[in-house]
Amino acid sequence: MPIQWFPGHMTSARKKAAETMALTDVVIEVLDARIPEASSNPMIRELRLFRQRPCLKILNKTDLADPVATRAWLDYFNSQPGVKAVALSCKKPGDVARVPALCQGLAPHRNDGTKPLRIMIMGIPNVGKSTMMNALLKRRVAAVGDEPAVTKQQQTFDLGSHTTITDTPGLMWPKIEHDSDGFMLAASHAIGRNAVIDEEVAEFLGNLLLDRYPALLASRYGVAPERLEALDGVGVVETVAAKRGCRLKGGAPDLEKASQILLNDYRSGALGRISLETPETRRAMLAQDGEVTTPAGNPPSA
Structure with a gap:
């Protein structure tokens, strides 16, 4: 089932963001380093390009992402005009302390x-x-929370040294064009749980992990690598249920509980450092969906 999620308050948030953009020198776009393009809102790109504002793309949660994939994404984003990309963890004060100087470099005027x-x-x-x-x-x-859409309104603060910063609510877009983007966003907990079915998201994640990170699956759940070769996404969830003792009354596997375990292990990093997309897989996905890429063969940036 395709995943869509656009709560009502986001319509007014988009309008307010457009107004604030006119009075902004530099846009910071915070991305999830595990899904940098899937977590990039095309409406943000439209707003900043309309105002011709430079962008600092921050690949956050880099400690959870595959470092090889992160380096590829940094190369990709840093090849774009008016864009500077860095990978960091917003939970590390030393990483965040670099941000004002990076923004200053994008607005020398x-x-x-x-x-x-x-x-x-x-x-x-x-x-x-x-x-x-x-x-x-x-x-x-x-406010910081484990659920999406905690921030509901803009706030502006003085950072000192002639610098102000405006925090905006998390902003989705009205229609997620690619089903795989919806599943990657849901797996990474960027979409409210009322809009997703955990078992379907876990099945998607299981298939992706089998394809790209089978060794991490084998290690986390104590499964022989050759056993994984016979599984699909549903089989991964069933295996987690068996290994973690997730049973319903009567002995049937509790796939809902097992799905939540798999998703939480990915989200927390317990499975290991995982990226759900790379520039290469992004290009392949767009080609499969019949979309045109840039002349260099890169996915369109948001």
Whole structure:
């Protein structure tokens, strides 16, 4: 079943973001390093390009992502005009401390101290915007939660040194064009649980892990590698149920509980450092869906 999620408050949030964009010098787009393109909102790209604003793309949760895939994404994003990409963890104050200087480098016209550098943080829900805000300001100013869409309205703060920063609510887009993007977003907990069925998301994740990270599956759940070769996504969930003792009354496997275990192990990093997409897999997905890529063969950037 295709996954869609666009809560009502996001319509007004988009309108307010467009108004604020006109008064912004640099846009920070926070992405999930495990799904950098799937977690990039095309509406953010449209808004910033309309205003011709430079963008600092922050690949957050880099400690959970495959480092090889992250390096490929950094190369891809840094080849784009007006874009600077960095990988960091918003939970590490030392990483976040680099952000103001990186923004200043994208807006040299604000380096004379006459007018403040105005920064705007954007991104989809649950990618770490609020965590970064709290780290930048060294105090708790933004609510942080395990569920998407915790922040509901914009807030602007003084960072000092003639710099202001505006935090915005997590913003999805009205229609997710590619089914695999919806599943990657759901697996990474960027979509509200009322919009997804855990078993379907876990089946998608299981198939992807079998294809790209079978050794991590074998290690986490104590499965012989040759046993994995005979499984599909449903089989992975059933195996997790057997290994973790997930049973319903009567002895049938509790696939819902097993699905939640698999998803939580991925989200927390207990499975290992995993990226659900790379520039190469992105190009292959777009080609399969009949979309045109850029002349260099790269996926269109958001």
